[in-house]
Amino acid sequence: MPSYKAPVRDARFVINEVLEIGKLAELPGFAAATPDLVATVLEESGKFAAEVCAPLNLPGDQAGCTRHADGSVTTPDGFKQAYAQFVAAGWGTLSQPERFGGQGLPQVLGFAFEEFLSSANQSLAMYPGLTNGAVGAILVKGSAEQQALYLPKMISGEWSGTMNLTEPQCGTDLGLIRTRAVPQGDGSYAITGTKIFISAGEHDLTSNIVHLVLARTPDAPEGTRGISLFIVPKFLPASDGSPGDRNAVSCGSIEHKMGIHANATCVMNYDGATGFLVGEENKGLAAMFIMMNAARLGVGIQGLSQAEVAYQNGAAYALERRQGRALSGAVDAGEKADLIFVHPDVRRMLMEAKAMTEGLRALALWIGLLVDLAHAATTEEERQLADDLVGLLTPVIKGYGTDKGYEVATMMQQVWGGHGYIVENGMEQFVRDARITMIYEGANGVQAMDLVGRKLPANMGRAIQALFAQVDKECAVAKDNPGLADLAARVEKACGELKAATMWLVQNAMTKPDNAGAAAYSYMHITGIVALGLMWLRMAGTAAAALAGGSEETGFYEAKLTTARYFAERCLPDAGALRRKLEAGSESLMALPPEAFATA
Numbered sequence: 248m249p250s251y252k253a254p255v256r257d258a259r260f261v262i263n264e265v266l267e268i269g270k271l272a273e274l275p276g277f278a279a280a281t282p283d284l285v286a287t288v289l290e291e292s293g294k295f296a297a298e299v300c301a302p303l304n305l306p307g308d309q310a311g312c313t314r315h316a317d318g319s320v321t322t323p324d325g326f327k328q329a330y331a332q333f334v335a336a337g338w339g340t341l342s343q344p345e346r347f348g349g350q351g352l353p354q355v356l357g358f359a360f361e362e363f364l365s366s367a368n369q370s371l372a373m374y375p376g377l378t379n380g381a382v383g384a385i386l387v388k389g390s391a392e393q394q395a396l397y398l399p400k401m402i403s404g405e406w407s408g409t410m411n412l413t414e415p416q417c418g419t420d421l422g423l424i425r426t427r428a429v430p431q432g433d434g435s436y437a438i439t440g441t442k443i444f445i446s447a448g449e450h451d452l453t454s455n456i457v458h459l460v461l462a463r464t465p466d467a468p469e470g471t472r473g474i475s476l477f478i479v480p481k482f483l484p485a486s487d488g489s490p491g492d493r494n495a496v497s498c499g500s501i502e503h504k505m506g507i508h509a510n511a512t513c514v515m516n517y518d519g520a521t522g523f524l525v526g527e528e529n530k531g532l533a534a535m536f537i538m539m540n541a542a543r544l545g546v547g548i549q550g551l552s553q554a555e556v557a558y559q560n561g562a563a564y565a566l567e568r569r570q571g572r573a574l575s576g577a578v579d580a581g582e583k584a585d586l587i588f589v590h591p592d593v594r595r596m597l598m599e600a601k602a603m604t605e606g607l608r609a610l611a612l613w614i615g616l617l618v619d620l621a622h623a624a625t626t627e628e629e630r631q632l633a634d635d636l637v638g639l640l641t642p643v644i645k646g647y648g649t650d651k652g653y654e655v656a657t658m659m660q661q662v663w664g665g666h667g668y669i670v671e672n673g674m675e676q677f678v679r680d681a682r683i684t685m686i687y688e689g690a691n692g693v694q695a696m697d698l699v700g701r702k703l704p705a706n707m708g709r710a711i712q713a714l715f716a717q718v719d720k721e722c723a724v725a726k727d728n729p730g731l732a733d734l735a736a737r738v739e740k741a742c743g744e745l746k747a748a749t750m751w752l753v754q755n756a757m758t759k760p761d762n763a764g765a766a767a768y769s770y771m772h773i774t775g776i777v778a779l780g781l782m783w784l785r786m787a788g789t790a791a792a793a794l795a796g797g798s799e800e801t802g803f804y805e806a807k808l809t810t811a812r813y814f815a816e817r818c819l820p821d822a823g824a825l826r827r828k829l830e831a832g833s834e835s836l837m838a839l840p841p842e843a844f845a846t847a
């Protein structure tokens with residue numbers, strides 16, 4: 248049975264020491280987030296994740312969800328009780344607005360908890376995770392009446408939320424949506440259609456489920472300009488807000504799938520179900536994007552979460568399994584073999600996992616802080632900068648973060664050798680659960696296109712220029728510090744590759760769009776490498792200062808410096824290779840005709 252312990256010390260390092268949240272106390276929402284409170288929330292939420300949710304992960308994977316003849320769905324044993332504890336402790340309310348029953352703490356804390364919960368049990372974490380996205384859309388686009396009716400119950404966790412985009416013929420291309428919404432004359436709409444792959448579409452954890460559904464009104468224009476967003480509750484709320492009549496929405500089946508078995512992935516049938524318009528007709532996509540952006544950040548965190556839990560178990564195994572001898576001579580002469588930990592190739596995998604998980608955690612938490620600053624920063628200029636960086640980095644943490652999360656999970660399975668392939672050891676579950684993160688919320692290729700096609704050119708490249716400026720500024724400062732100068736020079740070099748790749752796109756993609764499509768994936772990865780380089784520069788700077796200040800936690804801070812060096816020497820150079828690949832253009836990619844791919 249695999250184990251999990253929340254990386255509380257590392258999250259505290261990032262939030263309190265690197266991001267220095269304590270220095271932001273004068274900003275709205277930050278006063279309560281003192282370093283002590285941050286430490287307490289991380290400690291307690293980490294305990295909840297590790298002690299209550301993690302033990303249910305492997306049995307939940309084996310049992311899966313069950314759909315019954317009446318269309319109801321039950322989650323595995325223990326999930327109901329764990330979710331009830333989640334609600335009772337108010338964990339879902341951490342970063343939600345106080346006016347709807349939330350605790351109003353900064354988003355960055357919510358992000359840390361999301362990682363812990365998802366490492367412990369990704370399937371379970373998805374039930375409240377999707378609710379968060381639905382809450383975000385109603386908060387921004389819902390009417391005051393809708394907000395008052397739905398948000399307090401969704402934020403407390405009494406009710407859950409879902410997002411319903413996908414249909415059999417409509418995945419990435421939302422313009423193909425067919426679900427119909429016909430006005431009923433009383434302000435409501437009758438929703439008819441079939442949605443597939445709906446996470447948490449039906450379950451037994453909450454007394455009501457609030458579906459957010461994309462559909463078309465009868466006269467809607469074709470394509471994405473004709474999509475509207477509707478709230479379709481499983482039970483129509485009565486006038487006192489309690490769940491009333493059963494709505495005409497039901498779960499037709501649940502999918503049998505590769506991973507996240509304990510999260511119900513449902514076919515949802517809408518048979519003239521009563522729905523309520525959110526925002527304006529035909530403006531649904533913009534509203535859904537609010538939800539999708541939140542969900543994309545959440546999925547990026549899932550990638551990190553599976554890397555972390557796999558890393559913990561990979562490292563533990565490397566420190567207990569004995570095979571072979573160290574190349575430089577026996578380390579444990581009294582034993583018949585040394586720990587596999589002594590082998591450089593095993594270290595390669597462990598160091599890669601450590602550098603990636605800690606780097607991605609720093610990036611996720613920085614983005615969490617930027618989400619906060621986009622609302623709370625003092626000046627319009629600072630708010631815009633934060634918002635630009637969130638927009639730019641969202642496809643990066645989703646695409647690059649989940650690619651790396653999956654890679655790390657697979658590497659940690661490799662550390663276990665054949666035992667990693669055996670179900671009861673739990674390592675293969677991390678790989679299976681991590682795999683979906685590269686697919687849903689927009690497959691990673693689509694994230695790359697979002698980065699290159701939308702985020703990059705928006706406002707004449709303002710966001711990427713802001714990232715360049717940030718990297719240049721921090722490298723310039725770090726280069727004056729002898730302990731950081733080499734790392735800073737390497738980060739600067741990787742950023743130079745990103746600048747050159749950006750220039751190549753400007754010169755070669757406008758006239759030939761396939762060049763943009765062919766370059767996008769490499770571009771997303773170079774951006775990820777540079778963003779993590781910046782994180783490692785910051786973490787190394789903080790660690791060096793702590794050591795210089797006489798900290799007694801020398802093991803923790805020295806490990807940070809060594810891991811930063813590993814990232815600099817072994818990860819940053821990939822930026823150059825990726826740039827060369829990108830500059831090859833689209834020709835060899837697009838040259839072959841369809842018949843060359845047809846198998847006999």
Ligand SMILES: Cc1cc2nc3c(=O)[nH]c(=O)nc-3n(C[C@H](O)[C@H](O)[C@H](O)COP(=O)(O)OP(=O)(O)OC[C@H]3O[C@@H](n4cnc5c(N)ncnc54)[C@H](O)[C@@H]3O)c2cc1C
Pocket residue numbers: 410411412413417418419420443444445446447504512683686687688689690691692693696
């Ligand atoms: C377990 C699970 C849970 C899910 N949960 C939900 C949910 O809660 N709600 C919901 O609405 N949906 C959900 N989905 C659906 C998921 O978001 C989609 O599967 C995903 O967005 C991709 O759509 P698709 O499967 O139709 O693939 P397609 O759109 O058919 O894409 C197939 C491939 O083509 C590529 N591709 C397609 N278009 C482009 C393009 N323009 N440029 C470049 N590449 C392109 C894609 O990257 C992908 O690699 C879930 C799916 C799964 C498997």
